[in-house]
Amino acid sequence: MENRAQPYRAGYVAVAGQPNVGKSTLVNRLLQFKLSITTPKPQTTRHRIMGVLSGENYQVIFLDTPGLINPSYRLQEVMMESAQRAIKDADVIFFLVEAAAKPSSRDLEILDLLVQVHKPIILVINKMDLIAKPQLLPFIHAYQTHHAFAEIVPVSALQGDNCPLLLETLLPYLPEGEPFYEQDALTDHPERFFVSEIIREKIFSSYGDEIPYSTAVVIDEFHEAAPGKKDVIKARIVVERTSQKGIIIGKGGSMLRKVGTDSRREIENLLGRPVYLELWVTVREKWRKNDTFLREFGYQG
Ligand SMILES: Nc1nc2c(ncn2[C@@H]2O[C@H](COP(=O)(O)OP(=O)(O)OP(=O)(O)O)[C@@H](O)[C@H]2O)c(=O)[nH]1
Ligand SMILES: [Mg+2]
Known part of the structure; x- marks a missing residue:
């Protein structure tokens, strides 16, 4: 043969x-x-x-x-x-x-x-x-x-x-041809994209109804730490209405704390190092219909 x-x-x-x-x-x-x-x-x-x-x-x-x-x-x-x-x-x-x-x-x-x-x-x-x-x-x-x-x-x-x-x-x-990426490449998205997606996943699994669909997550700060210190990540959870902000935060901040803890664990897993994660919630009315907001939040509007 x-x-x-x-x-x-x-x-x-x-x-x-x-x-x-x-x-x-x-x-x-x-x-x-x-x-x-x-x-x-x-x-x-x-x-x-x-x-x-x-x-x-x-x-x-x-x-x-x-x-x-x-x-x-x-x-x-x-x-x-x-x-x-x-x-x-x-x-x-x-x-x-x-x-x-x-x-x-x-x-x-x-x-x-x-x-x-x-x-x-x-x-x-x-x-x-x-x-x-x-x-x-x-x-x-x-x-x-x-x-x-x-x-x-x-x-x-x-x-x-x-x-x-x-x-x-x-x-x-698949067409015959040369590889497009290095042999060990996994993706071309930056780490901060995956960090924001992890937080979005925890929001999807923590809240019902319209909340996940009305939410965007934006990474405002991402500092790699000096050896022995924690990375600092500050992420903004954007919702469409003040009432949704209350739901995201929950009684005494309990819901947001849970989203924060669940997210931090998985982000640390992804990055392979300890992380300090700070979440805050902000309202942008009808952001899903607004090209300027969509662009700002990473959706090419
Ligand atoms: N039983 C079963 N469930 C599956 C299988 N594949 C995916 N699921 C479940 O189906 C649900 C949706 O899976 P996703 O992978 O998020 O689906 P998707 O097509 O990417 O959804 P969108 O991103 O919303 O378009 C999850 O709960 C999965 O666990 C399967 O082979 N068997
Ligand atoms: Mg999908």
């Missing part, structure tokens, strides 16, 4: 789909580190978040994206613009759907959008742990009548089932 060296392949993969289908969980699983925050609530991811996976003869750049929705305010429009940019930049698209009895009409609408960019689409059926195996085949057949997918792979991002297979299936679709 001919023994030819595998060509080096490098390319971008956009991970797209409805909110909450497990896009960020999947990207984290494939990268084997926590790039993106994940929560049980929809619309957790607000940016295109880039993570690099390098192997011996490949480099995959995963683009995690905000879940695709019909936007109803400016922040959501900006979120959709960044998802669409990722889809345009990609060489291959992972279209993520949740395993179910049949394709949902919303998923089929999204598929129509994705097909228009004329790139290989791999249908990734996530949360296969939640349905009985015999249900999977009719679900796959139903999708096959809608589009000639490059591949169809059922996975459980949460449990890891079929994730190595998904990676293996993806590689032949």
Whole structure:
């Protein structure tokens, strides 16, 4: 048998789909580190978040994206613009759907959008742990009548089932070429981005209703400390109304203290050094509809 060296392949993969289908969980699983925050609530991811996976003869750049929705305010429009940019930049698209009895009409609408960019689409059926195996085949057949997918792979991002297979299936679709990043690169986002995302995740898991959606987190100061001292991070939690500020703070400051402690622990884990974290809460009315605020808070408005 001919023994030819595998060509080096490098390319971008956009991970797209409805909110909450497990896009960020999947990207984290494939990268084997926590790039993106994940929560049980929809619309957790607000940016295109880039993570690099390098192997011996490949480099995959995963683009995690905000879940695709019909936007109803400016922040959501900006979120959709960044998802669409990722889809345009990609060489291959992972279209993520949740395993179910049949394709949902919303998923089929999204598929129509994705097909228009004329790139290989791999249908990734996530949360296969939640349905009985015999249900999977009719679900796959139903999708096959809608589009000639490059591949169809059922996975459980949460449990890891079929994730190595998904990676293996993806590689032949990447273009041959040189790596874009150093072999040990993980991402191009600065540390302070991940710090603000960790705080946002704790807010998503600590409060109900509109609070997480009305909140932005801005890092105002980030000082690396001298040896033996703690880093100092000052972060601002922005909400839309005074009543929300009261809820964030909680009785006697109890809720904010909990968010602070939970966040600090994870930030220390991420940075690998002790941190002094100071949180404060401020009100910016209707910031989600205001381009100036959106820009100030890190969303390119
Ligand atoms: N049972 C099960 N749950 C999963 C799986 N993958 C993700 N989840 C859960 O689904 C929820 C949403 O996961 P995310 O990764 O935040 O979803 P997302 O698609 O990134 O959501 P947005 O950022 O809001 O668009 C979380 O509670 C995950 O734990 C899976 O394979 N099986
Ligand atoms: Mg996400």
